[in-house]
Amino acid sequence: MNSNPQIETVAASVDSHAKEPSQYTIAANQNVPPESTFPDDTHDYTSAERGFIGTLNADGQVVSTRQYNAKIEGPPAVWNLGHYSFLTPPTPTLAAPATVNPSLWRQAKINMNNGLFKVTSRTYVYNGQQVTRSIYQVRAFDLSNMTIVETNTGIIVIDPLVSRQTAAAALNLYTTLVNSSMPVKAVIYTHSHIDHYGGVLGVVNPQDVGNGEGQVPILAPDGFLDHAISENAFAGNAMGRRAGYMYGIFLLKNTLGEVDCGLGKALSTGDSGLIAPTQDIKQNLDEREIDGVKIVFQLAQDTEAPSEMLFHFPQFKALCAAEDMTHNLHNVYSIRGSQVRDAMAWWKVINDAIQLFANDTDVIFAQHHWPIWRDDSDIVGYLKKQRDLYKYLLDQSLRMLNHGHTMIELAERMILPESLASKWYNRGYYGTVNHDTKAIYQRYLGWYDANPAHLHSLPPVESSVKFVEYMGGARSVLDRAKKDYQLGQYRWVAEVVNQVIFADPNSNNQNPTGLTLEAKQLQADALEQMGYQAESGPWRNAYLMGASELRHGKSPFLAQTAPLSASVVNAMTLENYFDYMGLRFNAPEAEAASLTDATINWIVTPPVIGNSSSSSTEYYSMEFMDYTLPYTSYDSLADLPPSPPAINVTIGRDALNSLAISGNPKLEFDALVKDGKVQVQGDKDKVMAILALLDMFPANFNIVTP
Numbered sequence: 001m002n003s004n005p006q007i008e009t010v011a012a013s014v015d016s017h018a019k020e021p022s023q024y025t026i027a028a029n030q031n032v033p034p035e036s037t038f039p040d041d042t043h044d045y046t047s048a049e050r051g052f053i054g055t056l057n058a059d060g061q062v063v064s065t066r067q068y069n070a071k072i073e074g075p076p077a078v079w080n081l082g083h084y085s086f087l088t089p090p091t092p093t094l095a096a097p098a099t100v101n102p103s104l105w106r107q108a109k110i111n112m113n114n115g116l117f118k119v120t121s122r123t124y125v126y127n128g129q130q131v132t133r134s135i136y137q138v139r140a141f142d143l144s145n146m147t148i149v150e151t152n153t154g155i156i157v158i159d160p161l162v163s164r165q166t167a168a169a170a171l172n173l174y175t176t177l178v179n180s181s182m183p184v185k186a187v188i189y190t191h192s193h194i195d196h197y198g199g200v201l202g203v204v205n206p207q208d209v210g211n212g213e214g215q216v217p218i219l220a221p222d223g224f225l226d227h228a229i230s231e232n233a234f235a236g237n238a239m240g241r242r243a244g245y246m247y248g249i250f251l252l253k254n255t256l257g258e259v260d261c262g263l264g265k266a267l268s269t270g271d272s273g274l275i276a277p278t279q280d281i282k283q284n285l286d287e288r289e290i291d292g293v294k295i296v297f298q299l300a301q302d303t304e305a306p307s308e309m310l311f312h313f314p315q316f317k318a319l320c321a322a323e324d325m326t327h328n329l330h331n332v333y334s335i336r337g338s339q340v341r342d343a344m345a346w347w348k349v350i351n352d353a354i355q356l357f358a359n360d361t362d363v364i365f366a367q368h369h370w371p372i373w374r375d376d377s378d379i380v381g382y383l384k385k386q387r388d389l390y391k392y393l394l395d396q397s398l399r400m401l402n403h404g405h406t407m408i409e410l411a412e413r414m415i416l417p418e419s420l421a422s423k424w425y426n427r428g429y430y431g432t433v434n435h436d437t438k439a440i441y442q443r444y445l446g447w448y449d450a451n452p453a454h455l456h457s458l459p460p461v462e463s464s465v466k467f468v469e470y471m472g473g474a475r476s477v478l479d480r481a482k483k484d485y486q487l488g489q490y491r492w493v494a495e496v497v498n499q500v501i502f503a504d505p506n507s508n509n510q511n512p513t514g515l516t517l518e519a520k521q522l523q524a525d526a527l528e529q530m531g532y533q534a535e536s537g538p539w540r541n542a543y544l545m546g547a548s549e550l551r552h553g554k555s556p557f558l559a560q561t562a563p564l565s566a567s568v569v570n571a572m573t574l575e576n577y578f579d580y581m582g583l584r585f586n587a588p589e590a591e592a593a594s595l596t597d598a599t600i601n602w603i604v605t606p607p608v609i610g611n612s613s614s615s616s617t618e619y620y621s622m623e624f625m626d627y628t629l630p631y632t633s634y635d636s637l638a639d640l641p642p643s644p645p646a647i648n649v650t651i652g653r654d655a656l657n658s659l660a661i662s663g664n665p666k667l668e669f670d671a672l673v674k675d676g677k678v679q680v681q682g683d684k685d686k687v688m689a690i691l692a693l694l695d696m697f698p699a700n701f702n703i704v705t706p
Contacts, residue, residue: 024488055115114140163270167199
């Protein structure tokens with residue numbers, strides 16, 4: 001995934017400490033049903049290759065024959081499928097090693113199919129001439145797919161990947177192989193996750209975006225911007241660190257490390273950005289026409305994302321399933337951290353899609369994995385099995401919780417019926433039956449299981465100290481845990497040894513000694529075996545990342561801080577901006593400093609550059625009181641509150657944005673005032689004192705140590 005030699009060197013040293021699979025791991029993986037026991041066991045292999053046109057070879061050149069070492073170069077490269085050469089050729093005969101769950105191995109092989117693929121075509125008369133226009137996908141250039149729909153005179157780009165570099169390379173691949181110079185006529189975001197919009201700057205210039213003549217509109221489901229900002233800004237730092245575990249960012253790509261992410265091969269590591277949508281799809285079954293292409297939008301809010309939509313192309317007889325119907329059980333909750341999704345809404349959206357579009361659909365394509373075509377598959381059967389997958393988990397979770405089973409109890413009891421579990425596209429390569437079931441419990445009953453002993457539990461460190469003390473000390477715990485490890489009881493070993501690690505305040509030292517080192521090594525060994533057995537790509541990656549950090553500490557290439565990108569800040573509304581400012585404000589430090597109340601009136605003029613939610617001056621009054629920063633929007637300067645003596649700050653949106661990405665917003669603000677780019681009427685020092693208390697978040701916080 002990342003060809004930075006330094007990162008590869010670190011990963012190689014990590015890999016050298018990996019252990020062989022135990023007899024219990026070997027037995028567990030041998031018990032996974034082989035491919036041949038499933039109906040249509042090889043069908044997905046041919047479907048994933050169907051429509052292949054070409055890809056990139058090792059030198060970054062487009063070729064017309066199948067290649068499995070596609071690489072997009074950059075300084076350094078942000079995507080390199082060559083690292084997964086151990087998965088080629090991706091055929092059923094390439095047997096799984098003992099260190100990889102055979103079911104995940106199968107998915108990992110199929111996800112190697114990469115390049116430009118034709119999904120479907122239509123032929124019609126345009127301007128007196130017969131023309132053929134097609135739908136294409138670029139797959140395995142990132143975690144997600146980029147879809148390209150040809151219009152009368154241009155193209156629609158759907159979901160421009162994670163990174164600017166991979167999106168640009170995907171568009172270039174289409175342009176080169178199809179010999180097309182047709183311009184981008186529109187961009188569509190299917191939903192509010194970064195792998196579906198982050199590369200937008202690679203396919204369109206912000207200056208060209210808009211709703212006017214000759215401009216490129218960006219369409220998205222209602223609420224997209226708020227949810228994209230909420231996820232990738234408000235909780236983005238924590239999610240980013242956790243995503244490193246989920247996607248195995250620093251794991252070596254081999255049979256002892258990261259093999260696949262289930263939903264796709266991996267995340268690219270390039271530059272991500274955001275351009276705000278110019279058109280929101282607010283009504284279900286909204287019908288639009290873009291340069292001759294008709295689209296019917298089906299809102300799918302609160303399914304795989306809080307803001308999501310599917311859409312049908314009646315002229316192509318094609319249904320874009322976004323990320324609601326893919327070739328795996330998806331996440332009702334993502335282990336990187338996310339809002340719990342609504343399984344009730346999810347199955348109903350799929351059911352509605354069956355009623356609305358199935359009879360007029362010859363191909364279903366999603367923004368991950370490969371399509372399903374009517375001429376060789378049961379489209380309706382696929383949709384119904386995916387629908388029933390989420391409904392089964394929902395209904396049976398609710399049934400069991402109403403019997404009084406707790407979140408963990410019902411997750412252990414949940415087993416899919418054979419009619420659902422025997423379909424490859426229902427397997428837990430990304431989401432799992434276990435953690436999706438827990439998510440449903442959480443959505444309906446929350447984190448508390450009603451046992452008062454769990455209502456106000458001790459924090460992890462304090463709890464671990466007492467547990468280890470009651471167990472007779474660290475030595476006693478480790479001796480017993482080693483015996484359980486030899487019996488293959490890895491889940492328990494990981495849990496109990498974690499208590500020893502968290503009971504030692506020095507366990508986050510990069511070079512521990514004595515019992516702490518012994519505990520870390522034992523927990524790492526247990527997590528590693530669990531990773532080898534996991535069918536879910538994210539579970540495998542999380543276990544192996546945990547083992548890696550226990551053995552070697554955090555990667556030296558992990559950023560110290562993770563400020564927002566300029567494009568994300570540019571796309572924020574002012575409400576988004578001030579919300580983000582509020583969550584960064586360190587209230588305990590302000591209280592300790594006895595910072596007094598104040599009112600700051602922000603007069604924000606439109607940006608000179610970039611894409612913004614507003615083209616006129618905006619007026620906000622911010623009250624600093626009770627060590628919070630509540631704000632109110634006003635219509636004009638005259639409406640802003642004059643008292644108590646308010647501080648008026650006149651600032652351009654560009655300058656305001658620079659404060660959000662600055663490592664020292666106090667000094668940045670002072671410099672802007674001195675340069676005449678900001679005018680302050682009132683107590684400038686009070687504004688600077690507030691800005692000085694905006695936290696910079698650590699991107700490398702501890703996870704497996706306290």
